[in-house]
Amino acid sequence: MNYLIAVYPDRMTAEAAYTDLEEAGIPKSDLVILGKGYTTADEFGFIDPTQQGKKQAKLMSYWLIPFGFFGGFVFDYITGLNTFAWAGTPGNHIVGGLAGAASGAMGSFFVGNSIGVLTGSGDALPYRNRINMGKYLVIYKYEINRYRDLATRVFQDSNPENLQGYSEGS
Incomplete structure (x- = not known):
């Protein structure tokens, strides 16, 4: 599984980016918001x-x-x-x-x-720390690179604090 992870300073910008991704045609099943009021790091599978x-x-x-x-x-x-x-x-x-x-x-x-x-934590610890600081993550998870370039453009247009690609097992 591959992930494209964008970090946003607040809930409003994270929700706006999520909506922009949906409107661009990316399936909801491939999108997740992590942060207060949404999926937690543990529920998503970031290793503690x-x-x-x-x-x-x-x-x-x-x-x-x-x-x-x-x-x-x-x-x-x-x-x-x-x-x-x-x-x-x-x-x-x-x-x-x-x-x-x-x-x-x-x-x-x-x-x-x-x-x-x-x-043992890999990249999960910095993301956990950002969530604990009150930031939000919007994650596009994919197995095939079908929408990756589109998602990257939409993420870049929304001006995230950080945008990083991550491959499981690397």
């Missing part, structure tokens, strides 16, 4: 970066926590540290493993969340 961060952290925890436990256990075994005398030798190894597992959990949380937020 915090959701991507949580997902990435969860995926990382599946391998970082066991790896951390193994690393902590082996480190304590090799060094022979007697940190907790009351636990004995096997107990110290297990405590070392638990400390490593806790480190793995912290790593997956902090690194997974930050990487998921930075890379």
Whole structure:
């Protein structure tokens, strides 16, 4: 799916552009307005970066926590540290493993969340921010370039703040 996205400062100009696109012959089914009172970013399908961060952290925890436990256990075994005398030798190894597992959990949380937020949103984050600032997006979505040039001319005539083409998967 391909998108042509125009950003407008207020509702009136966004509605005027939408009407101009309809009058030019572009099907209503291919047009969407995003903003207050219209379709939300979530309903349209813009990825929420915090959701991507949580997902990435969860995926990382599946391998970082066991790896951390193994690393902590082996480190304590090799060094022979007697940190907790009351636990004995096997107990110290297990405590070392638990400390490593806790480190793995912290790593997956902090690194997974930050990487998921930075890379998981793509172009969606700037558009979400614009909607949150009170701006409106008019989106023409298409699979075949049948009306793309017409839509581009109509968008340019309406003088949007920003006009950008976007292809899903690129």
